[in-house]
Amino acid sequence: MNANKITAHAVKVFYGSKQALFDVDLDIPANSVTALIGPSGCGKSTFLRCINRMNDTIEGARVMGDILVDGKNINSPQQDVVQLRSWIGMVFQKPNPFPKSIYDNVAYGPKIHGMVSSKSEMDALVESSLKKAGLFEEVKDRLLEPGTSLSGGQQQRLCIARTIAVNPEIILMDEPCSALDPIATARIEELINDLKDNFTIVIVTHSMQQAARVSQKTSFFHMGKVIESGDTKQIFTAPKHQQTQDYITGRYG
Amino acid sequence: MTDNIAFYRKRKAAEKRFHLYGKIAMGLALFILVFILGNLAGQGVPGFFQTHIKIPITFDTKKFNLQPDQSPVDAPTSSFQSIAQSSLKAAYPNVVERNDQKRLIALISANNGNTVKATLSADPSLLGKTTDIWLLAASNSDLYFKGKISKETPEADRALSDQQLKWLDDLKEKGAVKTAFNTNLFTHGDSRTPENAGFLGAIIGSLLTMIVCLSIVFPIGVATAVYLEEFARKKPGKFSWIDLIEVNINNLAAVPSIVFGLLGLAVYINVFGLPRSAPLVGGMTLAMMILPVIIITTRVSIAAIPPAIRDAARGLGASPVQVVWHHVLPLAMPGIMTGTILGVARALGETAPLIMIGMVAFVADIPTSFTDSATVMPVQVYLWASSPEAGFAEITAAGILILLVILLALNALAIFLRKHFEVRW
Numbered sequence: 001m002n003a004n005k006i007t008a009h010a011v012k013v014f015y016g017s018k019q020a021l022f023d024v025d026l027d028i029p030a031n032s033v034t035a036l037i038g039p040s041g042c043g044k045s046t047f048l049r050c051i052n053r054m055n056d057t058i059e060g061a062r063v064m065g066d067i068l069v070d071g072k073n074i075n076s077p078q079q080d081v082v083q084l085r086s087w088i089g090m091v092f093q094k095p096n097p098f099p100k101s102i103y104d105n106v107a108y109g110p111k112i113h114g115m116v117s118s119k120s121e122m123d124a125l126v127e128s129s130l131k132k133a134g135l136f137e138e139v140k141d142r143l144l145e146p147g148t149s150l151s152g153g154q155q156q157r158l159c160i161a162r163t164i165a166v167n168p169e170i171i172l173m174d175e176p177c178s179a180l181d182p183i184a185t186a187r188i189e190e191l192i193n194d195l196k197d198n199f200t201i202v203i204v205t206h207s208m209q210q211a212a213r214v215s216q217k218t219s220f221f222h223m224g225k226v227i228e229s230g231d232t233k234q235i236f237t238a239p240k241h242q243q244t245q246d247y248i249t250g251r252y253g
Numbered sequence: 254m255t256d257n258i259a260f261y262r263k264r265k266a267a268e269k270r271f272h273l274y275g276k277i278a279m280g281l282a283l284f285i286l287v288f289i290l291g292n293l294a295g296q297g298v299p300g301f302f303q304t305h306i307k308i309p310i311t312f313d314t315k316k317f318n319l320q321p322d323q324s325p326v327d328a329p330t331s332s333f334q335s336i337a338q339s340s341l342k343a344a345y346p347n348v349v350e351r352n353d354q355k356r357l358i359a360l361i362s363a364n365n366g367n368t369v370k371a372t373l374s375a376d377p378s379l380l381g382k383t384t385d386i387w388l389l390a391a392s393n394s395d396l397y398f399k400g401k402i403s404k405e406t407p408e409a410d411r412a413l414s415d416q417q418l419k420w421l422d423d424l425k426e427k428g429a430v431k432t433a434f435n436t437n438l439f440t441h442g443d444s445r446t447p448e449n450a451g452f453l454g455a456i457i458g459s460l461l462t463m464i465v466c467l468s469i470v471f472p473i474g475v476a477t478a479v480y481l482e483e484f485a486r487k488k489p490g491k492f493s494w495i496d497l498i499e500v501n502i503n504n505l506a507a508v509p510s511i512v513f514g515l516l517g518l519a520v521y522i523n524v525f526g527l528p529r530s531a532p533l534v535g536g537m538t539l540a541m542m543i544l545p546v547i548i549i550t551t552r553v554s555i556a557a558i559p560p561a562i563r564d565a566a567r568g569l570g571a572s573p574v575q576v577v578w579h580h581v582l583p584l585a586m587p588g589i590m591t592g593t594i595l596g597v598a599r600a601l602g603e604t605a606p607l608i609m610i611g612m613v614a615f616v617a618d619i620p621t622s623f624t625d626s627a628t629v630m631p632v633q634v635y636l637w638a639s640s641p642e643a644g645f646a647e648i649t650a651a652g653i654l655i656l657l658v659i660l661l662a663l664n665a666l667a668i669f670l671r672k673h674f675e676v677r678w
Contacts, residue, residue, distance in 0.1 A: 057567060059486055082572045090568035096561035098580065108579070109569040159565070166569060 005030035005170065005200040006051060011065035013046050013055060020046045022224045023065070028217070033192060033201045035211035035232065038221035039247065044204045047221070048172050051202065052088040053081050069170070086113050089163035093175040095155035097147030097162070102139050105147040105158055106130060109166035125165060133161035134191050153184025160191065164199075171195065173203040177210065189214050208248055212236050220244045293650055293657070300651030301438065303448060304390040304398045306361055307429040310340045311383040312373055326374050330366035333373070337365045337388055345420070356417050360424075362389040364449045387431065392447040392644030397421055398430060401643065412643065438651060442617045443633065447644025450637070452652050454619045458532055458612070458627030459601060461620060465536020466543070466600055471593060473540075474547030475582075477502075481548075482555040483577055506545035513542040514609025522610060529611035530626040538606050543596035550595070554588025555581055587674040594667040598660050604631045630656045 006028040013021040021043045028034045036044040046055070053074065055061045066073050074084055086109075097105050106126045109115075116122045126143070130136035135157040139150070147158050156176055163171055173192070177185040192201060192214050205211050211218055212232060219229040220243070228235060228244045239245045316336050317328045338358045342348065348357055365388045372386050373379055393412045396402045398421070408415050424430050441451025485495045517538030521527045527534050558581055566576045582589075607613065612628050613636065620627035628636070634656065637649040 052568065054564070054567065057563075082570050084570075085568060086570035090564075092561060092564055092568070094561060096559070096565045098562060098565065099584065108566075108571075112569070112571050112575055112579075162565075162569065 003030055004028065005069065006202070007066075007068040008047070008050075009066045009068070011047065011050055011063070011067060013043070013050065013064075014062045015058070016060040020224055021050075024224075024226050026219055026226055026229060028200065028202055030200050031196060031198070032217060033196050033203060033215040034217040034219065035215035036202065036204045036219050036221060037206075037208060037211050037247070038227075040206075042221040043224040044219075044221040045174055046224075048174055048202060048204050051170070051172055052085050052090055053079075054090065056081060086166050087168045088170045088172065089166060089168035091156070091159050091163055091171065091173045091176045094179050095152055095159055097150070097155050097158050099146060099148055101144045102130075102147045102150070102158060103143040106162050106165045109162060113166060115166070129161045129165035130158075132164050132195070133157045134187065134194075135161055151184070153180050153187060156180060156184070156188060157191065160188075160195075164195075168199065170200045170202065173201065175204050175206060178206060185210070208236070220247060222247070293653055296647065297650030297652075297654040299399050300647035300649075300654075301435050302432050303435040303437070304395040305387040305431050305433055306390045306394070306424055307385050307387050307431070308337065308341050308344060308361070309383050310337060310369060310372070310386045311343065312336065312380050313339070314381055324377075325380055326370070326377060328370075330370055332366070333369040334363065334366035337361065337369050337386075340383075353416065356414060357420060360391055360394045360417060360420060362391050362448050363446065364444075365389055387433075389437075389448055390430075392642060394421055395448060396643055398425070398432070399647075401647075435648075435651075438648065438655075442619045443615060443628070443636070444617060445615075447640075447642050447648060450645070450648055452630070452633060452648075452655055454616055455628050455630045455633035455652070456655075458535075458616075458620050458633075459629040461532035461623055461627060462535040462539065462607075462612075462629055463597055463601060465533055465623060466539045467536075467593070467597060469537060469540040470544050470547055470596070474544050474593075475551050475589060477544075478548045478551035478555060479577055479581070482552050483581060484573065502545050502548050506549060509605075510542055510603055511605040511609065513538055514606030516541065517606060517610045528624050528626075530614050530616070530628075531612075531624045532620065532627050532629075533623040534610050535607050535612050535627075535629065536623075538610055539600040539603060542603065542606060543600050546596040546599065547589075547593055550592025551585065551589045554585040554592065557588065558584045587671045590674070591667045591671045594663055594670070598663045598667075601629075601663070602631050602656070602660060604635055607632055630659070 004027045006026075008024055008026040008028075011021055011024040011026075012019065024043075024047055026047070036048060038044050049055045050063055050067060051069070051074075053063075055063055063075060065075070067075055069088070073079070098108065100108070103126055106129050107122055110122065110125055116125055127136060127140075130139065135154060138154060139145075139158075147155065150158060156179075160171075160176075177188050180188065189210065192203065195201060196216075203211075203215065215232045217230070218232040218235040220227045220235065220239075220241075222243055228239060228241045230240075235244065236248055239248060245251075312325070313336065314325070316339065317325050317332055338361075341358060341361060342354055345357055348354055368388060369386060372384070390398075393402065394417075397413060397418065402411055402413055404418060413421075421430075437449055437451045439451065439453055441449060442454030444450040481495065481499065517534060521534045521537055522529050527537075562580050562584065563576055566580050567573075571579065607629060613632050614626060614628065615636070616626050616628050618625070630652065634649055634652045637645045637652060
């Protein structure tokens, strides 16, 4: 197994006075797909948003504990959040392209990080990002059309291309397929499988089949705690905990 | 089941009644609107036209009282006015009594010097000769030809005597009376005589005031709204100073406008010592008045931007300020512009606060700078409406029409901007 890219230790999250995560410990290996599963409100999305400190933007949210990425604690006050998010990208539940052209959607990240110095470099970066996201062939003739004119599945791949363009090491995906039809979902899953060679991917999903299909590691969350973590195969075939067993067999959730 | 059918029938009837009420209300509103506009147009449209009277003018060299080296073209306007008056007297040689002559002269405007002078300047060879010139009629003559002064009224109760009416009828018969577009309305400032009064001074005054108002209120209003929506962090359930500011802004929007006028008088004029009656102070006062409106509309349009866009930008590593400049402001701009234009439209129609800071003065000159004495369109309308001369009634209505057209144009612009820059998701 690969070395651990992310190590979470005793992570607690409060929304106001309500505690959403209780002492979560979790290791996420590099260059693989880790799925976070569990019933609604179990804290899996909250944990995902801790990894790139998106909880900072929520009023009244407090995060405690350590999250080490490559051995560096990202919750330390010295950590520059904006810089952190350039190497930990995020794909959201609902495709959220900017109301700009397809080209500008992909070019936005590299532009604000000053990653390219010329128009031709940018053109090449946009093209390679769209290719990696498997979208280039479909949109190469209409790069200047608005990103919002694409279909739902294409929009989500555009969002993935936009994330890849900044060249992150980790990509967080928060239920990326929940707003998509089965065919678009299959394409995204294929894409996730291709991307894991170059990126560490953490995906939150409601679909256990999806977790089983795309991930190597799975963690089961319940009531703000990690109940069980392990290889995906083991979690789905021989869960150690009764709660995990109940969830994957559809007893609740 | 029969009960049910009765129930549904009743419900359907109630729906129909409700629709009917709505239609009646809308019809009433439309009727009132059409009535007001029709009434205004009926009163105001004649104000856009003026009567002119053709009189044979003799450029008598003796009348100029010139220095030896002075050309008649350089003579003061008043000399040309007296030429116009003596020419009119000459046209009616049998009017000899001094008071009768005065009444005769009163038929034409007292400000015709420029017209006569322009004729001579255009053709200096007319000196010593006689030529027909169309002169502006006095307001009362104008009212007579427009039917506002009636022969049926007893002589003592009307502004023109029987003799004057006879002269006017006589001129009309000779074909020496015509109606032309009232250009004075768009080229002159205010005047004591209705036929010479114009709206241009007020239009320029309003323009200067709005420039000051906008350049103050837009940056402050938008910056405040952005701070409150995007940066101010509130602790849920706790009362903070930001809540205090919000409550105050919302309350300010409901403060009577004259209070802002008092504030402008007390602070800008008395404390800062800025000039009174000036567009600078007027704009600053109106800026205070519409600031809450701009803040509230900007906040609404910023709040309407889907949070997903901010998440997307933050997720890519955009800093909070970049999120605002790259995404929030461009997307909110149609709403901000609409709110601003509607705020400006409100400021443009405001009278009360400007009265407090002295923009209600009689200003005949057209203002050329932000510190000149000036007045604005609604105040000019108010001034004319309170003038005793009957001729001001028409141009009051005409002024209201001009103001309404400008406000309508602004609202149309707001709608256009909203439709044109609206982003579809």
